[in-house]
Amino acid sequence: MEKEIKHDILDRNDVDLLVRTFYGKIREHETLGPIFDQMVMDWESHFELLTDFWESQLFLAKKYKGNPIKVHQAVDKRINGTLMMEHFGQWLNLWLQTLDQLFEGERAWIAKNRARKIATMLYVNIFENR
Template sequence: MHPDIDETVIEALVRDFYGKVRADDDLGPIFDSKIEDWEPHLRTMMDFWSSVTLMTGRFKGNPMMKHRLLRDVEPAHFDRWLSLFGESARNVASPGAAAVFIACAERIAGSFKLGMFGVPGLGPMAFPPGGPAQTN
């Protein structure tokens, strides 16, 4: 996606971002209540961002379903998440690479907000048990 994005930048972004999250008064308690051992989570997030930005395919999982199980998350938390993520992206990546990371994060946050909270008046997207249908 961008020549300045590599595994080193991804690791720096993930570590910087989650350091900010853990110190944040709003997001820190939410994450700390779900994550006991941070290093595996950070590695998973590195795999996720590697898959998103470098198309490595290392990430395996269903992040939407995991996030839909979180009952203490509100739409405004995604705005805070994006703000911190943008700060970290600009701190560790070149301007062009940061723009790629931020654009991806905005799409992801928008999808999660839609999947978790839905359209006002209509509610969240309904998934059958086990998650959204897989298409071939």
């Protein structure tokens, strides 16, 4: 059996694949799925927004226009202040698994590192907002 050769994240198409595969796992997740399904009304728009976000993070593309801190604070408020660090840990684990499943290389490593920092930053800002 041949080992599948993975490549690094090279372009927007790879970012789109990452985002769609990742959110497929999120939507099936026992804890995270119901939160996301309650908050996201249009998944295609969400995929596009998050592809813009991660393309901006990985390629400095300046396509993302938004404020993830305010969005996540609003999510926490809507679900009565119940977002916990465990949720971000579960999110991060799925992100890392998806990256390992699909890619390898420098940008994949950057995507892992940025996600760790983003998860921590978002939770700290949510907690401070309470």
